[in-house]
Amino acid sequence: MKRIVHLILISLGILVFIIPSASAQDTYKIGAAFALSGSIAVYGEGFKKAVDLAVEEINTAGGIKGKRIEIVYEDNKSTPKDCVTAVRKLIAVDKVPVIFGPAGSSNFMAAAPVAQESKVVMLSAQGAAPGLTKSGEYIFRVFPSDVLQGKGISDLCIRLGYKEVPIMYVNNDWGLGLKNVFVENFRKAGGKVTDEIPYDEGKTDYRTELIRATKGNPPATVNLTYIKEGAVMFKQVYEMGLKTQWICGSAAKAPKLVELAGKTVEGIIGTYPVFSQETKEYKAFRTVWKRKYSDEKIPIFGEYNYDMVHITAKAIEKGGYTSDGIRKALFEVAKSYRGVTGDKTFDQDRGVGSEYGVWTIQDGQIVDYKK
Amino acid sequence: MEYLLQSILNGILAGCIYALFAMGLTLIYGVLNFVNFAHGELIMWGAYFLYLLMEKPIGLPLFFAFIPALLLTMILGLGTDRFVFRPLRQANRLTLLIASLGVSFLLRNGAQFFWGAEIRTYGFEIKRGMRFWGVSITSNQVAIIIASLVCIILLYLLFYRSRLGKSMRAVSDSLELARVVGIDSKRAIQLTWIIASLLAGLGGILLALDTNLQPGMGLINLVKAFAATLLGGVGNLWGALLGGIVIGLAENLGVLMISPGYKDAIAFGIMVFMLLIRPSVLFGKQE
Numbered sequence: 001m002k003r004i005v006h007l008i009l010i011s012l013g014i015l016v017f018i019i020p021s022a023s024a025q026d027t028y029k030i031g032a033a034f035a036l037s038g039s040i041a042v043y044g045e046g047f048k049k050a051v052d053l054a055v056e057e058i059n060t061a062g063g064i065k066g067k068r069i070e071i072v073y074e075d076n077k078s079t080p081k082d083c084v085t086a087v088r089k090l091i092a093v094d095k096v097p098v099i100f101g102p103a104g105s106s107n108f109m110a111a112a113p114v115a116q117e118s119k120v121v122m123l124s125a126q127g128a129a130p131g132l133t134k135s136g137e138y139i140f141r142v143f144p145s146d147v148l149q150g151k152g153i154s155d156l157c158i159r160l161g162y163k164e165v166p167i168m169y170v171n172n173d174w175g176l177g178l179k180n181v182f183v184e185n186f187r188k189a190g191g192k193v194t195d196e197i198p199y200d201e202g203k204t205d206y207r208t209e210l211i212r213a214t215k216g217n218p219p220a221t222v223n224l225t226y227i228k229e230g231a232v233m234f235k236q237v238y239e240m241g242l243k244t245q246w247i248c249g250s251a252a253k254a255p256k257l258v259e260l261a262g263k264t265v266e267g268i269i270g271t272y273p274v275f276s277q278e279t280k281e282y283k284a285f286r287t288v289w290k291r292k293y294s295d296e297k298i299p300i301f302g303e304y305n306y307d308m309v310h311i312t313a314k315a316i317e318k319g320g321y322t323s324d325g326i327r328k329a330l331f332e333v334a335k336s337y338r339g340v341t342g343d344k345t346f347d348q349d350r351g352v353g354s355e356y357g358v359w360t361i362q363d364g365q366i367v368d369y370k371k
Numbered sequence: 372m373e374y375l376l377q378s379i380l381n382g383i384l385a386g387c388i389y390a391l392f393a394m395g396l397t398l399i400y401g402v403l404n405f406v407n408f409a410h411g412e413l414i415m416w417g418a419y420f421l422y423l424l425m426e427k428p429i430g431l432p433l434f435f436a437f438i439p440a441l442l443l444t445m446i447l448g449l450g451t452d453r454f455v456f457r458p459l460r461q462a463n464r465l466t467l468l469i470a471s472l473g474v475s476f477l478l479r480n481g482a483q484f485f486w487g488a489e490i491r492t493y494g495f496e497i498k499r500g501m502r503f504w505g506v507s508i509t510s511n512q513v514a515i516i517i518a519s520l521v522c523i524i525l526l527y528l529l530f531y532r533s534r535l536g537k538s539m540r541a542v543s544d545s546l547e548l549a550r551v552v553g554i555d556s557k558r559a560i561q562l563t564w565i566i567a568s569l570l571a572g573l574g575g576i577l578l579a580l581d582t583n584l585q586p587g588m589g590l591i592n593l594v595k596a597f598a599a600t601l602l603g604g605v606g607n608l609w610g611a612l613l614g615g616i617v618i619g620l621a622e623n624l625g626v627l628m629i630s631p632g633y634k635d636a637i638a639f640g641i642m643v644f645m646l647l648i649r650p651s652v653l654f655g656k657q658e
Contacts, residue, residue: 036488037480037483037488037586038488038587039587041487041488041489042488042489042490044488045487045488045489171632196630197630197631198631198632199631199632199634200632200634200635202587202591203591204578204582204583204588204591204592205381205384205385205388205582207377207381207384208378208381208382208622208623208626208631209626209631209634211374211377211378211381212626212627212631215374228490228583228585231490231583232582232583235582238497238499239497239498239499239500239507239509240377240500240507241499241500241502241507256489260490260492260583261497262496262497263497264497
């Protein structure tokens with residue numbers, strides 16, 4: 001027994017010596033507080049792949065001024081509390097000047113003040129809540145705000161002739177923020193919201209919420225859902241034979257949803273920030289993705305994560321490896337930067353704009369909705 | 372009217388799931404006198420064992436994979452007892468409580484290590500439910516209700532109509548006294564773990580068949596099961612069933628009246644209330 005303990009201690013000792021020497025001062029470390037476990041880990045795993053791809057590309061092309069980029073991943077366990085812990089660890093222990101923040105607006109907004117106070121740049125590649133970057137000048141997002149999407153969903157309902165709809169939403173900062181923008185725009189456009197149904201993340205049973213939402217057989221129901229909750233819900237909708245046109249947001253537009261819920265999601269529609277898939281940037285991205293991950297589908301928001309890494313690398317190159325340098329350089333490098341997801345110029349709120357399109361699921365494929 | 376009936380059915384369904392979990396929880400508590408927080412992970416592993424046996428490279432059909440999956444869950448349950456709880460048999464309840472929390476983390480992260488954190492399904496075709504009087508129910512949900520009723524009847528017979536059950540109850544009353552009168556307490560405890568693990572495995576599989584698999588699936592339902600246990604009286608089998616169904620109904624009927632955002636608050640409210648009037652439950656009987 002004693003011998004085994006010694007053996008373990010010695011191997012640990014060797015590890016401690018080996019790891020720093022391999023990646024000592026020759027790298028630029030970037031923190032990433034990602035959801036690698038917990039309720040929204042289904043997003044985190046895809047983001048990590050997209051980030052790894054971009055990092056590999058930059059490093060193969062010679063890194064930043066000869067130095068390699070290294071991502072320090074920290075699991076945020078999908079909860080606001082652990083997001084704060086993860087970001088604190090990245091700042092205090094790894095001493096990174098820039099962090100890729102957590103997915104999920106509530107999680108991001110919990111961690112953002114920590115980064116702001118420590119004057120460390122934090123970026124989001126999927127946070128959509130309108131107030132996401134309000135913590136301060138160190139907080140950026142390369143993803144469009146839901147102020148635009150909420151209007152997009154409202155316009156879509158009106159255009160399709162749905163004047164009275166109930167709305168279901170995930171009960172967190174993202175769901176609530178988007179719901180508020182939707183309700184405001186929808187009322188202005190002459191629509192009527194018949195019921196508002198918030199629901200919790202990560203449940204296995206949404207039957208009664210669904211029944212309440214579809215009470216009185218509304219022709220259409222808005223459901224601002226994530227992948228996992230959506231998969232559970234649409235399965236239960238199908239089993240109970242509820243008939244209504246489901247209208248979702250961008251967070252549900254994922255191949256994973258189709259994989260999990262199968263034919264039950266057939267025909268649902270939703271809005272999403274669009275970028276052209278015909279640009280040379282997008283085509284190049286698709287090629288490198290295929291090369292690294294072969295036939296795997298590009299995960300939801302993977303493109304935004306990929307762009308975020310490239311913009312950050314450019315900012316480090318231009319502004320130097322300090323948080324203030326990066327913060328100032330971000331505006332300059334992103335100005336008219338054409339990424340995979342289009343124009344990434346930051347506005348005064350350190351966010352980006354976008355067009356909105358409509359998606360639907362047809363024969364198990366996510367396609368553009370035409371009507 | 373249909374609307375109300377369907378909600379009642381949903382409540383009963385949720386309640387049966389809670390009850391299946393609560394029975395295992397209450398059994399361990401009754402005999403060993405501690406709250407096993409790792410019970411939720413036994414539930415989850417039960418579901419994942421079935422997944423393991425049904426996926427490549429093994430690829431058994433559900434019918435053949437079901438029993439082996441339950442057996443594997445049982446072995447896991449016995450394993451946690453052998454390596455964690457048995458060495459702590461004489462320890463105080465707080466130690467056991469914390470040890471069970473540790474086991475819970477270990478098992479949850481273990482599942483995540485092998486299968487990742489993403490959600491999975493068994494990949495069965497999703498079928499429309501059958502309709503009776505405007506209320507829809509799937510064959511799987513019928514199985515859930517029948518399984519919980521059958522389990523409770525079998526358990527009742529075991530406990531009150533067999534020698535073995537009697538010895539388990541004796542151990543539950545007092546481990547030392549049972550030993551003094553010559554009851555094989557080791558065997559009684561082992562049997563308790565076997566039954567609790569089988570219940571967990573069965574509940575986990577039924578829940579996963581009805582919804583999805585994910586490493587956190589046991590944990591989110593365990594809190595409700597715990598509330599059911601408290602409501603029904605700790606160590607009381609019928610209480611576990613009744614407690615589960617009351618909480619299931621309270622949640623689902625409550626959602627019709629108040630904002631569904633407060634759905635969890637109902638179960639937690641009941642739990643907090645029960646703990647306030649009987650705080651001894653969490654840390655064992657006061658002597």
